[in-house]
Amino acid sequence: MATDALFEIQDLHVSVEGKEVLKGVTLNIRPGEVHAIMGRNGSGKTTLSYALMGHPRYQITKGRVLLGGQDLAGLAPDERARRRLFLAFQYPVAVPGVTVANFLRSSIRAVRGDEIPAREVRKLIVAEAQALGIPDSFMSRSLNDGFSGGERKRLETLQMRLLRPRVAVLDETDSGLDIDALRVVSERIESLRSPERGVLLITHYQRMLDYVKPDQVHVFLDGRIVKSGGADLALELEKKGYDWLGVQDAGMGSGART
């Protein structure tokens, strides 16, 4: 196994309520790399993202996940977040009564501790929100409550910017965004690319990859990676769909190339 990997997913098997959904996923992300996972609905992409973040309903039955060489097994989601793993949700959950401002302050304090002086936190939030076109009135609204799909995705992107993760898993952050919003959000994601950070970008479509260039593209089918390649693979998928892979590569098993 590569020792220079920032984020290692090793032969990951995950069950949900007794049913195996992930059937051996292996993936290594080196510092500075962006990996994209593409696949059909129901292929297990979101299960992967939840399992990585430590959702208690997603049982890891085999394999392991390492961040910076440290095994995440047994760590609660908040502990994973404090180790700077971030998940942008496909469907961000509404939390009525908890304002966006209160939530952002609490999460920044929890993840970044004293890194930012308290008096600077608000300034930082305002500046990042402005860059994403999020109006100030958002801050007093209940978290994700009554938000449009696009508003939720902008807010997920804002959180990623504010929490400065080492590894960010973005689960269909492009869905629900119109073309202009997609560009703005993608640019904010792309600008976070750094030699210390890794990004795992889950998407249905090639369009986000026009802005956030992946180093590797992986095709996900039936709970496993069936093919990996460079950025061109996404273009090929856009043209040809997934059927040709299902037939040709179904027997590849878990041996994803990274």
Place this chain on the structure above:
Amino acid sequence: MNSARPAWLESEQGRLKGVLSSLALPGRKEEGYRYTSLKDLQVGVAQAPAASGSIGPGEGAAWEALRAQGVYLADLLTAARERTDSLREALKLPRQLEKDPFAIAALANATAALFVQIPAGLKVDGVVSLKSLHPTGAEFPRLVILDVGAGAEVELIEEQMGEEQVAAGADGLACGLWLVRVGENAKARLSSVQYWGQNTRSFERRYLSAAKGAELRLLDAAFGGSQWQCRLETECLGEGARIEVKVAVRGSGAQRFDTWVSALHGVPRTSSSVEHWAAVGGRAKSTFNGNLVITPEGVQTDAFQKSRSLLLSREAEANAVPKLEIATDDVKCAHGASVSPVGDDQLFYLESRGIPRAEAERMIIDGFTEPVVSLLPTEGARERAMKAAASKRGDA
């Protein structure tokens, strides 16, 4: 005190006492009382109501400073002598409450009563802050009348205290009535926070009307007492009037909360919004009775009602009964209700942002009082309310 009571007031209150004695208390079959028991309750029978029950200044602007600005602030008897005509008008019960025994009891028997008048055009500097004290287990009828003149602006809060003063085991009955009329293009921001003693049964009645172009916002938070039924009757009287109501209750033990809100739109182009938040633990119970009424004249009404309840224990209970009576098609209305425990997915979402589970849970629960508490007009009021909410965490 009675010797100073003007004949007209004596006569009016006497008439109301007569009405009260002829009224039977509502039974559980009546719509507004389906979830509120009046068992063992006697209203208006106290011959010598507790004289020590009072409405006094809270921590906002000093009353003298308010008076110096032109605000009229006086007890009922003083106002009856000094502002006879306007008080007589203001004391009229709106038709919605004409047969409500608790409204009548408060009006007929008020031992503590305050008349607040804001002259037309006056933008009051500072918060009109009232503190009501219910120091014994006796019946405590109280009355707050607020008249806001055209174009005036005012912010008022009443905090109802009793928690420390009422001895355990001493039953009390608090009947409170607010009669609020906001004039044309005036703005009123009103708050009520209830901390009655643990054995107090409380029946609050509030009538809130907004004239043409007026804006009225009411925040109502309730933490105390064994039983609290708050009936809010709002009415938009002129075009462009807007009434916004936000209610939060936080229940524990065996408390009973019943929030009953009726919003009446009988003229064109008015709007209202009602938000109800309830978090109940222990064996506590919360009910929301929402009633939106739009008459045929109420075209282009924009109205919204939403009730959300959070159950913090298996024994806690919440009911939401939203009702709509809409007699015209040209309206925009939205309503909804939810009752649920703290959601696993909500916890996971907050945890995924580094917030430990216990803190995440606390944030979600506090989120059911914060939409009201965070808007209270004074820092002290916000702190007391947050403390009251926090004191109930052990009973989640």
